[in-house]
Amino acid sequence: MKIKTRFAPSPTGYLHVGGARTALYSWLFARHMGGEFVLRIEDTDLERSTQEAIDAIMDGMNWLNLDWDEGPYYQTKRFDRYNAVIDQMLVNDTAYKCYCSKERLEALREQQMADGEKPRYDGHCRDSHEHHSHDEPHVVRFRNPQGGSVIFNDLIRGPIEFSNLELDDLIIRRTDGAPTYNFCVVIDDWDMEISHVIRGEDHINNTPRQINILKALGAPVPEYAHVSMILGDDGKKLSKRHGAVGVMQYRDDGYLPEALLNYLVRLGWSHGDQEIFSIDEMKEFFSLDAINKSASAFNTEKLQWLNHHYINNMPAEYVATYLLWHVEQLGIETRNGPQLFEIVKLLGERCKTLKEMAQSCRYFYEDFAEFDADAAKKHLRPVARQPLEAVRAKLAAITDWTAENVHDAIQGTADELGVGMGKVGMPLRVAVTGAGQSPGMDVTVHAIGQSRTLSRIDKALSFIAEREAQQ
Ligand code: GLU
Numbered sequence: 001m002k003i004k005t006r007f008a009p010s011p012t013g014y015l016h017v018g019g020a021r022t023a024l025y026s027w028l029f030a031r032h033m034g035g036e037f038v039l040r041i042e043d044t045d046l047e048r049s050t051q052e053a054i055d056a057i058m059d060g061m062n063w064l065n066l067d068w069d070e071g072p073y074y075q076t077k078r079f080d081r082y083n084a085v086i087d088q089m090l091v092n093d094t095a096y097k098c099y100c101s102k103e104r105l106e107a108l109r110e111q112q113m114a115d116g117e118k119p120r121y122d123g124h125c126r127d128s129h130e131h132h133s134h135d136e137p138h139v140v141r142f143r144n145p146q147g148g149s150v151i152f153n154d155l156i157r158g159p160i161e162f163s164n165l166e167l168d169d170l171i172i173r174r175t176d177g178a179p180t181y182n183f184c185v186v187i188d189d190w191d192m193e194i195s196h197v198i199r200g201e202d203h204i205n206n207t208p209r210q211i212n213i214l215k216a217l218g219a220p221v222p223e224y225a226h227v228s229m230i231l232g233d234d235g236k237k238l239s240k241r242h243g244a245v246g247v248m249q250y251r252d253d254g255y256l257p258e259a260l261l262n263y264l265v266r267l268g269w270s271h272g273d274q275e276i277f278s279i280d281e282m283k284e285f286f287s288l289d290a291i292n293k294s295a296s297a298f299n300t301e302k303l304q305w306l307n308h309h310y311i312n313n314m315p316a317e318y319v320a321t322y323l324l325w326h327v328e329q330l331g332i333e334t335r336n337g338p339q340l341f342e343i344v345k346l347l348g349e350r351c352k353t354l355k356e357m358a359q360s361c362r363y364f365y366e367d368f369a370e371f372d373a374d375a376a377k378k379h380l381r382p383v384a385r386q387p388l389e390a391v392r393a394k395l396a397a398i399t400d401w402t403a404e405n406v407h408d409a410i411q412g413t414a415d416e417l418g419v420g421m422g423k424v425g426m427p428l429r430v431a432v433t434g435a436g437q438s439p440g441m442d443v444t445v446h447a448i449g450q451s452r453t454l455s456r457i458d459k460a461l462s463f464i465a466e467r468e469a470q471q
Helices: 015-033 051-064 077-094 104-116 181-191 206-217 245-250 257-266 277-286 301-315 316-329 340-350 354-360 373-379 380-396 404-417 421-433 441-449 450-470
Strands: 004-007 036-041 070-075 093-099 140-141 149-154 158-163 171-173 194-198 223-227
Touching: 004 015, 004 194, 015 036, 015 051, 015 223, 015 257, 015 277, 015 441, 036 051, 051 245, 051 257, 070 077, 077 093, 077 140, 077 171, 077 181, 077 206, 140 206, 149 206, 149 223, 158 206, 171 181, 181 206, 206 404, 245 257, 257 277, 257 301, 301 340, 316 354, 340 354, 340 441, 373 421, 380 404, 380 421, 380 450, 404 421, 404 441, 421 441, 421 450, 441 450
Parallel strands: 004 036, 036 070, 194 223
Antiparallel strands: 093 140, 140 171, 149 158
């Protein structure tokens, strides 16, 4: 059997983490099985679907590198096909026209509620022989089987059974002639030869209806796998409150796509106790039966831990391509300074996100207006003048600007003055970075460059001189 899966988002908002995880599972299953993956935009709800949301979904899929083999298909472009099938169903009598007025349906509903029954269509027009003129408003309903039940074997949850008595005759075409959502999904899954429908558990109730329609059409019934919900770390349904925003927000917040994918794949799926998965490993090990039936809780700390791992373990040149976007957002001009992959190597260990990294790399490229007040108060004191002057002289004398020579200059200064490295290193750190924290002094000073380093030491010396004058 040819394996084909699909991701079928409704473009009514951004691609959120739940949707991205469903897309990832469908994609991984197709890739694992050597099958195909289809992207389908379910834009039948004209009022709620927007081009902006379509763009956001595409951006998210592209950023996550979830490539598709077919599509994107748009349901709004397939209305003729859906209507042709509905017309054929009317001929075959697997569907019928329903002329019930709004008022009748409303009254029926109220009566059923008053009787404590679940509101459902009573099949009034199902076998009616009333005469109606051609242009009288009507909907088309699917003739759902009246007895028996629909059973399907959910690949995550096991067998699920729905009695047909629970299912009324679904409207498949509205009065305005538009086919309805559940019907379009069925025709698409059929036409696109989808073998496995992997989707959120909120669609479980649609499945028996869709299976009945597929059967009435003589179409093959795909396998179904319904993925559980994602909850916030407080056990409540994931929402914006938890920071559960669109996938692109994670890009903006400084996450690598590999980290988010690794996080999402483990959010409800496991392979032994392995936590870190390369994309190739995900493809190799993924299976539907290892997906968890229960809901999973989102945990930002774990995502950050993974991001830190990927920042430090992927090639620095690759990470730098993502860092570039962040430094550009901050308006940092990186041409006159170290290459960005060096920044990744220098700052990776101390950063959980690329946003943080971009925010802390400014001093490599730009002079700062002021020293951090606390750091300056502590380290740019009169006693620091001598070590700073001495280290400046040694740094100025370097003809081959390497981290090693910078190291020797700092070490040599401390040795000559008979003081610990900290007495030289800390004032130097504040002088050249403006603050009290940075990676190792030798690599930092080296990356900042010789002339910038010297002029910043001069600035620190003036600062100390002013301070001395005030005393
Ligand atoms: N369009 C549906 C949604 O965004 C998905 C339908 C399906 O996967 O069958 O929730």
